[in-house]
Amino acid sequence: MADEGPRADPGPSRRHRGNDTYDNIEPLFGKLAALPEGDRARADLRGEIMRRCLPLAEHIARRFSGRGENYDDLLQVARLGLVNAVDRFDVSRGSSFLSFAVPTIMGEVRRHFRDNTWSVRVPRRVKELQLNLGPTVEILSQRLGRVPRAKEIAAELDIDVVEVTQALIAGNAYQASSLDAPATGEDSESSALPLVESLGAEEPSYGWLEDYLAIEPLLGELSERERHVLRMRFFESRTQSQIAAELGVSQMHISRILSRTLGWLRDQALRD
Structure with missing residues (x-):
C-alpha cells in the first residue's frame, strides 16, 4: 500500500466541482438529528446528504487508484466509508463534517488494501x-x-x-504475476513468450540500480567540492591528474578526497 511520491495531496476542499457545495452541510446534520427514527423525512434528508457528499468519496477513491486495485472497487469501498461517516457524525461536537469524513473514508479504503489486496x-x-x-x-x-x-x-x-x-x-x-503470462516488451517476438522463458540470467543493471538507490540520498550530504570531484572522476571519466590540474591541487590531494569520500559513502550505505 501508498502509498503512497509524490507531491502532497491537499485533499478535498470545502467546495467541489458542480453546483453543490460542502459549505453549510453541518446544519443538515442538525436537522437530521432532530428527526425521529422511522420518519420518512429523515430518510430523505439522509439521502440528500449522501448525494451531496458523493464527490468526496470519488475524490478519495481516485487518490488511491493506480495501486493495483480497480477504481470502481475502490469507489464502492469509499462510498461505504461515506455511509459510515454520515451515520456516525455527531454535529453537536461542533467540528466540521469534512474533518470527520475524510479520515473515516480513507481508513475504510486503507483497510481494504490491508485485508484484500x-x-x-x-x-x-x-x-x-x-x-x-x-x-x-x-x-x-x-x-x-x-x-x-x-x-x-x-x-x-x-x-x-x-x-x-x-x-x-x-x-x-x-500482486503476484504468473510465470506463464506473456512477457511485455517492445519486441513483438519476445513479448509473445511466457515470462518464465526470460528468466535464468541475472540482469547486471539491477546491481547498479541498488547501488544508486543506496548512494543517491547520501550525495546531498557531501560538500560541493566532493560532489564536483566525484562528477569529474566517474561521470566525465577524468583521471586524477586531470582533476588536480583543473582544481589547482596535487594529484595526491585528489586521491585523498576520493578515498575519504568513497569510504564514507560505503560506510553509510552499509550501515543503513
Missing part, C-alpha cells in the same frame, strides 16, 4: 506500516529536499529501521 501472506503490523510509508516519504522529501534515508523514515515513525526495511520489501507482495 495482498497476494502473499504478510503480518498485519507490516501491512499497516507499509501503507504509512508513502505519506511519510512524501512529507520527509519535502522537508529535507531529497529522498529520505531508511533511518530518517524510522525516526519519523518512531520505529526500528529493520521494520522500515520489512515494510519496503512487503510492498512487493501486493
